[in-house]
Amino acid sequence: MTLHPLLEPGWQLAVLPELILSGGGMLLILFDAFLPRAKSALAPLALIVFIATTWSERLFVQGGTYFGGTYEISPITMIFDLTFLLAGMLALLFARDYLDREGIEGGEFYALLMWGTVGMMMMAKGLDLLLIILGLEILSICIFVLVGYHRRMPVSNEASLKYFLMGAFATGFILYGTALFYGATESTNINTMARWFATTTQTTPLLTIAFVLLMSGFGFKLALAPFHPWAPDVYQGAPTPVAGWLSVAPKAATLIALVRLFNAMGPVLPKVSWMNMVATLAILSMIVGNSVAIVQRDLKRMLAYSGIAHVGYMMIAMLTVREESVAAVAVYTIVYALMNIGAFGVVSLLMKNENDPHTLDDIAGLGFRRKFFGFALALCMFSLSGLPPTAGFISKFFIFKTAIESGHTTVALIGILTSIVSVYYYLRVVYFLYMKEPAEGYEISSAGGVFAVGALTIAVAGILAIGLYPTPLFQAAGNAARALLQQ
């Protein structure tokens, strides 16, 4: 049998994780349709699919490029794949209890989570702007539905409307930027573009416009200021486990795509002021995110603004694409997945009308009523604010260290100062957890079964393990980044 020239031998194994996830999602929908009484089996089955995917990633996937040089599998894509799978699994475990409590559990929820993960994997592995955009769209369409999944709740519906209009608008910008890059470089393949950028001597205004369009589109997806206004509303309205997943995984996928793009543009970047624009976005995000988070009483909105600030930190490391900076971003996304989904997860366990905001008063005294939930939330807050010995400290430290080594001292300094400010609003949560009594007759109870406790255990163990013993992870990320940048 002769194969099409674009199908290299072994391509089936190369896309095995994606195939398992997509197929598993379809089977889950069918399972729910034919056995509507067996809803309690959905989450365990979905978990099995995720674990099988992780396994196939480790056992069968070979490095290399596939599909005519458009699909690259390398150590860095494996690390990001594991981040996506970890985020998906944590969100799934928290979602199980949440959906069960709200009475809206269905196979399509887990299926959309899986298909979104497939989209992110395509973004991480795509060596062609077409694949990156296709992955981004698969992801976005899954998010539109997941955000509006609680369709009896007007806030959920409104959040999904806002994300849909903003997301589609941003996609338009990304597409137009890509079209103009295609016009300039005569290709959409990242490697071909890199060769063009390496030989070009001058840049045209057209290229700058293309870059600005592309960055504004990706800025929307990353929730970078000034493209952030959708984020607080969408996180507040979305089902809480979805908000946690949404605040982490798509950002990680967009960042790895940007790493590839910036790396391809490497030879041109010193000659133009493009990176100054990116630095401005990072500074604005850190300042806006951290200062507006202080005045938020709603936990989900506070976490949304804190997420804007965290993307700002990650963008600092992206200003110069080097081995260390890519490694720092890779580690940061893993740590961020653990602590942010963990924090959203505890919020998702509060038993409350989902249409109302989840305020700080709701968690008053929670640390004494539910000791483990309180401890986990407090640890996530310590980690988010970057206090040792948590993983948040070590990953943030490396971000700022690489930024200063690359010569971005001012930006790094602003980052350090704003992250000191952020300690205030993170520790306020801990203050409410342990030093505040709930108001008379206003006690929000929280419920969580074995799934939520399991997810929180993973998050807590991960934060402590990476915080106390970060060397292996940084080494793996460093080696992967070296392999990526040496091409």
Added chain:
Amino acid sequence: MIPTHYFLILSAILFTIGVVGVLTRKNGITIFMSIELMVNAVNLTFLAYARQFHQVHGLIFVFFIMAIAAAEAAVGLAIFITLFHHRDTIDVDEANLMHW
């Protein structure tokens, strides 16, 4: 043969009209139509370049963009219908449950 930059200018104008429409309109469906106009302007750009370079690349990109736009429309209309159930309107200014 019509020069490429004629197409590019036309597509830039269409894209701008789309952006202005998104920013000024209140009706959800009209906003979505404006987004579709932006996407079609992008298609025109790709086609113009693909013709100039004599490549298939750009043409394939257009097919995928059309598929993406169709999928987005399906999900978007479902969201609008749910919104209409809740509010009896698809005016996006009425979607104001959340403030900071």
